[in-house]
Amino acid sequence: MREQTPQSRPPLSSRNLGTRTLDTTTLVVTPENVAFDFHLAGPFMRALALTVDLAILIGFVTVVGLILIFSTGVLGGNIIGQGFWGIFLFFLFFLWWGYGGAMEAFNNGQTLGKKALGLRVVSYSGLAINASQAMLRNILRGADLVPPFFPGVFAMMFNERFQRLGDLASGTMVVVENRGARPSIARTELSTQNLEPLIPKHFDPSVSLIEALAAYVGQRKELSVGRRRELALILFEHFRRAWSLPKSVDPDLFLCALYERAAGGRAS
Amino acid sequence: MKISEIIERRTPDWRELESDLSWMRNRRRSELDSARVAAFARRYRAVCSDLSLAISMRFPEGTTRYLHQLVAEAHTQLYRSESFRxxxxxxxxxxxxxxxxxxxxxxxxxxxxxxxxxxxxxxxxxxxxxxxxxxxxxxxxxxxxxxxxxxxxxxxxxxxxxxxxxxxxxxxxxxxxxxxxxxxxxxxxxxxxxxxxxxxxxxxxxxxxxxxxxxxxxxxxxxxxxxxxxxxxxxxxxxxxxxxxxxxxxxxxxxxxxxxxxxxxxxxxxxxxxxxxxxxxxxxxxxxxxxxxxxxxxxxxxxxxxxxxxxxxxxxxxxxxxxxxx
Known part of the structure; x- marks a missing residue:
């Protein structure tokens, strides 16, 4: 590994803004001038959410339909008038065309199916959608699901945000809110104080070295002790030879100390 | 200051923001207590700057990812759908x-x-x-x-x-x-x-x-x-x-x-x-x-x-x- 001079480092921000098309995230800049990533929902998760919604709708309509069959005297017995079928059809229209739009408008971008799968509809800007966007994208679902071609699936393949036609027309995207798999806040709970003096004062790590260290420190807790040692040794060997470190130093702990110094030094 | 110290010191605030989020998620706008919303907005801005810091200082990857998610969720809650007029x-x-x-x-x-x-x-x-x-x-x-x-x-x-x-x-x-x-x-x-x-x-x-x-x-x-x-x-x-x-x-x-x-x-x-x-x-x-x-x-x-x-x-x-x- 070759140490770079500070001048040759790429600007820190350019990494996030360049080529991102391969990733399933989209970058949003907030009014607070912070850029953060949204994880986009792929066709499979969205189809699942739609299935849950359809199951809820069909279940609800079936129950109401059964109640009407038994109470309007289709099978004999006549509790309420046949006219309730008219009201039923009237509500069926609003349920079919309005369920998704109303849920997303009043529930901050989530139908019940999306809530179950941890998905949410947001605008390009990352802001919550308004009623008009919610209605439009749901009415246009009809066009997205025209068999046999399912144009919406094709549309999702040809843009960076996995948008179907309804999303394109209303300026929305579907993102994953991954509350379940919350990453733990990684930190080195071990004391690295006694290793500090071993690192030379002029140590000036490259960006890629810091990133490699950060990735290691972030994930070391999920690894077994043996695996940690095996991984850490690869990098540790280089520094042991360069700085002639004693053999007794624990590679894992040393990389933690190195990370503390490398990243901490940059802040000052 | 060392990264681990920053993370240590900021973690209570992040946990606080998380509980704010679950508090806000299931309430309508009229049911929100304004003092807590103001505190929420303050914490959100603080976490925004934490995220900038995390990106520029190369915090451990899991922490940065966690902050990305926290900011994203707080952002969608703070700028909710406009009420229907x-x-x-x-x-x-x-x-x-x-x-x-x-x-x-x-x-x-x-x-x-x-x-x-x-x-x-x-x-x-x-x-x-x-x-x-x-x-x-x-x-x-x-x-x-x-x-x-x-x-x-x-x-x-x-x-x-x-x-x-x-x-x-x-x-x-x-x-x-x-x-x-x-x-x-x-x-x-x-x-x-x-x-x-x-x-x-x-x-x-x-x-x-x-x-x-x-x-x-x-x-x-x-x-x-x-x-x-x-x-x-x-x-x-x-x-x-x-x-x-x-x-x-x-x-x-x-x-x-x-x-x-x-x-x-x-x-x-x-x-x-x-x-x-x-x-x-x-x-x-x-x-x-x-x-x-x-x-x-x-x-x-x-x-x-x-x-x-x-x-x-x-x-x-x-x-x-x-x-x-x-």
């Missing part, structure tokens, strides 16, 4: 939308296409009986003949009227919305739906008006005709406008042009849906009434006047055009 909605419905409908070439393309095909098909079916058979089909035509063989309304009861109204809403307004949605395919879907309906309805009209049941047919269709046929035209016009936005982008990218046009076409489709609902109500409750034809005719004139007032008079203002330019 009935006043804005009425202004749009009675001021901006009629003006846009009147000035949109798509309205008039759909209008002339529908009426020329409808009248052409009507004339063809009236002059040559086999035209209607070819378009509509033998069985549908004989169904129509037997449906209108008796004067209407004699046996209609309130119950069956309600059922039919519900059916007209579900079926007709649904067709209208499908017609609008299929306009996203460069307007072609809407034009096909419009042309098909114009020719189909024209053939039925031509056939029925030359049949022995002409009077009964006329008694039924006159009253709800203006609203229903205009609704069909407006649905197609809204779809055509949506598709046209992809072709004529006015300097925007295609996706951006579509996004800017989308909400306006939704308003037009909304007006069409309202007309479908009104037409269904008339068709279900007024058209089957066993009353003199003059009343039905008066209803047709009245509804036509309402349409002329809505699109022709309310549409004359310039508000719609001005908001388009903005």
């Amino acid at each position: 009935i006043g804005n909605w009425l202004t749009s419905l009675f001021v901006e939308v009629p003006s846009r409908i009147l000035r949109d070439p798509c309205t008039w393309i759909a209008f002339f296409l529908f009426w020329s095909l409808f009248l052409g098909s009507l004339a063809a079916a009236a002059l040559r009986p086999d035209f209607a058979v070819a378009v509509v089909g033998e069985s549908t035509l004989s169904n129509m003949d037997s449906m209108y063989a008796q004067p209407i309304g004699e046996k209609a009861e309130a119950d069956s009227r309600a059922v039919m109204t519900g059916f007209y809403v579900f079926n007709n307004a649904g067709i209208g919305l499908k017609c609008f949605a299929s306009g996203i395919f460069l307007g072609v879907g809407s034009l096909i739906t419009l042309a098909f309906n114009a020719i189909f309805l024209g053939a039925i009209f031509g056939h029925m008006l030359t049949s022995p049941a002409a009077d009964n047919f006329r008694d039924f269709v006159t009253a709800h005709g203006p609203f229903e046929l205009t609704a069909v035209v407006l649905s197609a016009a809204a779809g055509l406008r949506l598709g046209w936005a992809i072709l004529d982008t006015k300097g925007w990218s295609r996706a951006e042009s579509l996004r800017r046009t989308g909400p306006r076409t939704l308003e037009m489709a909304g007006v069409a849906t309202i007309l479908f609902l009104l037409a269904a109500y008339i068709e279900g409750f007024f058209s089957p009434l066993y009353i003199a034809y003059e009343y039905k005719f008066a209803m047709a004139i009245g509804t036509s006047l309402i349409l002329i007032f809505y699109i022709g008079i309310l549409g004359l203002n310039n508000r719609g055009r001005r908001s388009d330019a903005a």
